[in-house]
Amino acid sequence: MSHLSAQPQPHAAEAPGRPGLKPTWTSSNKDAVTGALGGGRVRAAVGYGVVNEVYWPSSGEPQVRDLTFIVKTADGWVDIKRDCIYSLTPHEDGPLISIEHRLARDPAFSLKLEIMPSVENDSLLIRYELSGGTLYALLAPHLADSGEDNTAWIEGGVLYAQQGDASLAFLADGDFGKTSAGFVGVSDGWQDFNQNGEMTWQHGKAEHGNVALMAELTQPRGTLALAFAHHAAGAAIHARSSLQRPYALQREEFLATWQTWTSRLRLPSAGDAETARARLSAQVIRVHEGSDFSGAIVASLSVPFGQAHSSLGGYHLVWPRDMVEAATALLAVGQVNDAVRSLNYLLAAQSPDGHWPQNLYPNGEPYWSGDQLDETAFVLILMAKLRDLEQDDNFTRSALEWAAQRAAGYLARHGPVSQEDRWEENSGVSAYTLAIMIAGLVAAVPWLSAEEAQTALAIADDWNARLEGWCYVSGDDAPLAAKYGVDGYYIRIAPQAAEHPGQQDVSIANTADIKVKAGELVSLDFGYLVRMGLRNAADPRIQNSLKVVDGELRCETPSGPLYYRYQHDGYGNTADGGPFLGQNDGIGRPWPLLTGERGHLAVLSGGSADEYLAAMMKSSGDGGLFPEQVWDTAPVKLFEPGKPAGSAMPLVWAHAEFIKLLWTRQHQQPYEALDTVRDRYLVATPAPKVTFWTTNAPVFELTANLDLCIQGNQPFTLHFGFGDAQQWTDVQDREATLGVFGLWQVKFTAQELAGKAELHFTRRSEQNWESQDWRVKLP
Structure with a gap:
C-alpha cells in the first residue's frame, strides 16, 4: 500500500475508548525552542527532554501536544519523560537541540536525541541513538490547535493524523515494527505499557477524538521525520523528502544558515556568560518569527499552564507590544533586516481605525478584543527607531504616513485613559501607557501634516504636563509614603484621570473581588518615563518611587532579587504550586522581566545592573530560557525557589529585556529613548500652550x-x-x-x-x- 494514501483503510480495526480523555496542552516549562531559517515552516519546543508542541505553518498554530519515547528494557520499561535524567548541549551557532537521557539505576542506558526542523520541508527531524533496550515513539497530535476531533491511522508503514485542513505524517528512515493508533487515556500506547508492560495493542485507526500514535523503532539509531501539510498525502511527501537527503548534510545546512545570521549580531560588551545568554536570547527571538507570515513574532511558543487546560490561544499569538520590544532588541544587536520585516508586518496588521489589536494570530486574525493604547504607540516608536537608523526607505512614504496619521489620530481620540493596561487587567491611566503614548505622538511627527503635527505635539505636551497629577500621589493619597520616608510616589494605575487619583478603588483581577485604593498599589510601570526620555532617573519622584517599589515588590530569592508586578496580584500558581486556571486562587509570582526593568533604573540612576542581570540568568531554565514567572516560596514537587514556576517559558519579552539591559549598561542610556523625545522633554521642556x-x-x-x-x-x-x-x-x-x-x-x-x-x-x-x-x- 502506498505511503501517500490519504485515507484510513476501511478494514483497519479501530481502537476502543472514543473520544478519550479531555485533551490538554502540556507544560510550558520549555528547555529550548527551534526553527529553521529557510523554506521550512516548522517551529518546535522541547520540555522535560522531549518534543512538546510543534507549530506549523505559522508560529501561532500548534499541531502536536508532544512526541515522547518509551524504552523496553531487560527489567521493565522506561518513560523517558518521567523516569530519566537528561542534559542539554547548547550549540552556539544556532538552535540545534541535543539531549541525552540517562537512567540512574542503569549506567549503561543512554538515549541521545538531536532535534532540528528541516530547512526546506515542513518537517521536524529527530535523530536518535539508544543504548539499552527497544525504543518506542509516542506521538500526541493536536491538529488545528485542538486535541479534540483528531483522527489517527496507520497505512503503508506511515503514521497519519488529520483534523480539518491540517494533517501530519510520521515516518522513520528504517521500517517501523509494531504500530498502533489509540485514544488518550484508554487505548493509547502509554496505557498499553502501563497495563501490559510492553506493546501488545495494534489498532489501525482512532477516529474523532483525543488520539495518540505509537511506533516501535526496530533500529537502535536512525532518523524520524514528523511532517505537516493540508492533506495527509502532502505531509507524507514532506516527511519522505526530509528522509531521502542525508541527515548530516541537512544538519550542516541548518547550522550554516544560523551561523550566517548569528555572525551579524553586534552583542553588547559583557562577560562570557552574559554574551552567551545574549546570543541565545537573540536566537530565541528569531525562532519566534515564523516563516509563513514574515515578521510576525509571537510572545511564546508555549501555552501557560497548558498541562491543565486546552485553550486555543496560549501565548502563541502576536502582541504588538511584545513584538515591538522584541524587534527593538534585535535592532539593538544590529539585526536591522529582522526589525524591518516586523514593522512591515505590523503596518499590514493595523486596523482601519488606526489601532492595533490586543493580540492576533500571525495570519492577522484578532484573538482577544481589548484595546491597549501602548500597543498602538509602540509601533510609532519602532517606526521612529528605524528612521533614526536611516532605514525608513525600506517602506514607501505613503505607507508610513498612512500608518502614522491613523495611529496618532487614534491615540488623540482615545487617550490618555486606556481600556486596558499593559497587564491586560485594568482600565485607567498609568505612567507606563502614558509614557509610550506621549513618545509615540512625538515619534509620529515626521509623517504628519503641519496641522496634525502641531496637534499631536500639543496633546503630548499637555499629557506630559498633567502626568504627575494623574499618576503621582502624595499627602492623603499616598498611604505608603510615611512607611518609606518619601513625600510621594507613582502608583500602578488610576481608574480615571481624577483630582485625587489615590482615592479611587482599583479592582484586582484574578481574585475574589479584591479592591484596594489606587494609592496603595505600586508597580515598576513608571520606569518607562525614564526609558522613553520623559523624566530623568535622578528626578526625586523617580527615586521616591524606587524606594517604595523596592520595599513592596522586591523578592529575595536564591537566584537574586526578583520583582512582583504589583501587590495582591492573582495571576500565578496556586499556593501549592498548582496551575493558574482563573479560579481566583492564584498568587502572583516574581517576573525576571521586571528584574530587568529594575536593572535599567539602577544603571540610569548611576548604579550597577550586575545583580539584576545575574538574577535573570540564575532564574532561567536549564536551557537558558527566561520564564514569565519564578517560584518564590518553599520548594514543592515541581518547583524550586528562584527557578521557573510553570507559566510561559520562554517569554520573548524577557529575552528582549535582557539584551536591552546589557546595551543600557554599556552605553549608559536606554535604547528605547528617541532623541526627539529626550530633546523635547529633558532638554527643552516646553511649557504647554x-x-x-x-x-x-x-x-x-x-x-x-x-x-x-x-x-x-x-x-x-x-x-x-x-x-x-x-x-x-x-x-x-x-x-x-x-x-x-x-x-x-x-x-x-x-x-x-x-x-x-x-x-x-x-x-x-x-x-x-x-x-x-x-x-x-x-x-
Whole structure:
C-alpha cells in the first residue's frame, strides 16, 4: 500500500475508548525552542527532554501536544519523560537541540536525541541513538490547535493524523515494527505499557477524538521525520523528502544558515556568560518569527499552564507590544533586516481605525478584543527607531504616513485613559501607557501634516504636563509614603484621570473581588518615563518611587532579587504550586522581566545592573530560557525557589529585556529613548500652550496662561456659562468645529477666560444632552 494514501483503510480495526480523555496542552516549562531559517515552516519546543508542541505553518498554530519515547528494557520499561535524567548541549551557532537521557539505576542506558526542523520541508527531524533496550515513539497530535476531533491511522508503514485542513505524517528512515493508533487515556500506547508492560495493542485507526500514535523503532539509531501539510498525502511527501537527503548534510545546512545570521549580531560588551545568554536570547527571538507570515513574532511558543487546560490561544499569538520590544532588541544587536520585516508586518496588521489589536494570530486574525493604547504607540516608536537608523526607505512614504496619521489620530481620540493596561487587567491611566503614548505622538511627527503635527505635539505636551497629577500621589493619597520616608510616589494605575487619583478603588483581577485604593498599589510601570526620555532617573519622584517599589515588590530569592508586578496580584500558581486556571486562587509570582526593568533604573540612576542581570540568568531554565514567572516560596514537587514556576517559558519579552539591559549598561542610556523625545522633554521642556478637556481626562482647574480646548469624538454643541454651580452668567451656545484626527472642539483662549472664576458647561449631541454639568476652576 502506498505511503501517500490519504485515507484510513476501511478494514483497519479501530481502537476502543472514543473520544478519550479531555485533551490538554502540556507544560510550558520549555528547555529550548527551534526553527529553521529557510523554506521550512516548522517551529518546535522541547520540555522535560522531549518534543512538546510543534507549530506549523505559522508560529501561532500548534499541531502536536508532544512526541515522547518509551524504552523496553531487560527489567521493565522506561518513560523517558518521567523516569530519566537528561542534559542539554547548547550549540552556539544556532538552535540545534541535543539531549541525552540517562537512567540512574542503569549506567549503561543512554538515549541521545538531536532535534532540528528541516530547512526546506515542513518537517521536524529527530535523530536518535539508544543504548539499552527497544525504543518506542509516542506521538500526541493536536491538529488545528485542538486535541479534540483528531483522527489517527496507520497505512503503508506511515503514521497519519488529520483534523480539518491540517494533517501530519510520521515516518522513520528504517521500517517501523509494531504500530498502533489509540485514544488518550484508554487505548493509547502509554496505557498499553502501563497495563501490559510492553506493546501488545495494534489498532489501525482512532477516529474523532483525543488520539495518540505509537511506533516501535526496530533500529537502535536512525532518523524520524514528523511532517505537516493540508492533506495527509502532502505531509507524507514532506516527511519522505526530509528522509531521502542525508541527515548530516541537512544538519550542516541548518547550522550554516544560523551561523550566517548569528555572525551579524553586534552583542553588547559583557562577560562570557552574559554574551552567551545574549546570543541565545537573540536566537530565541528569531525562532519566534515564523516563516509563513514574515515578521510576525509571537510572545511564546508555549501555552501557560497548558498541562491543565486546552485553550486555543496560549501565548502563541502576536502582541504588538511584545513584538515591538522584541524587534527593538534585535535592532539593538544590529539585526536591522529582522526589525524591518516586523514593522512591515505590523503596518499590514493595523486596523482601519488606526489601532492595533490586543493580540492576533500571525495570519492577522484578532484573538482577544481589548484595546491597549501602548500597543498602538509602540509601533510609532519602532517606526521612529528605524528612521533614526536611516532605514525608513525600506517602506514607501505613503505607507508610513498612512500608518502614522491613523495611529496618532487614534491615540488623540482615545487617550490618555486606556481600556486596558499593559497587564491586560485594568482600565485607567498609568505612567507606563502614558509614557509610550506621549513618545509615540512625538515619534509620529515626521509623517504628519503641519496641522496634525502641531496637534499631536500639543496633546503630548499637555499629557506630559498633567502626568504627575494623574499618576503621582502624595499627602492623603499616598498611604505608603510615611512607611518609606518619601513625600510621594507613582502608583500602578488610576481608574480615571481624577483630582485625587489615590482615592479611587482599583479592582484586582484574578481574585475574589479584591479592591484596594489606587494609592496603595505600586508597580515598576513608571520606569518607562525614564526609558522613553520623559523624566530623568535622578528626578526625586523617580527615586521616591524606587524606594517604595523596592520595599513592596522586591523578592529575595536564591537566584537574586526578583520583582512582583504589583501587590495582591492573582495571576500565578496556586499556593501549592498548582496551575493558574482563573479560579481566583492564584498568587502572583516574581517576573525576571521586571528584574530587568529594575536593572535599567539602577544603571540610569548611576548604579550597577550586575545583580539584576545575574538574577535573570540564575532564574532561567536549564536551557537558558527566561520564564514569565519564578517560584518564590518553599520548594514543592515541581518547583524550586528562584527557578521557573510553570507559566510561559520562554517569554520573548524577557529575552528582549535582557539584551536591552546589557546595551543600557554599556552605553549608559536606554535604547528605547528617541532623541526627539529626550530633546523635547529633558532638554527643552516646553511649557504647554493649551490643555485639552475630554470626557475621560477632564480639566478640574486650569493653569494660568493656558488656552482650554474642549474636545469630543462626535459633533456637539457646547452650552456654557460663567459663575458657580448655582448661578451661570453670560450663558450661550457654541458649535464645535472639526479639527484634525476627527476631533470636534470648542476652544477658549486664555485672554477670553481672564477675570472669570469658573467655567460651567454641558454638551448636546444629536439633540441629546449629557447627563451631567462640568466645572473648570479658572486661574
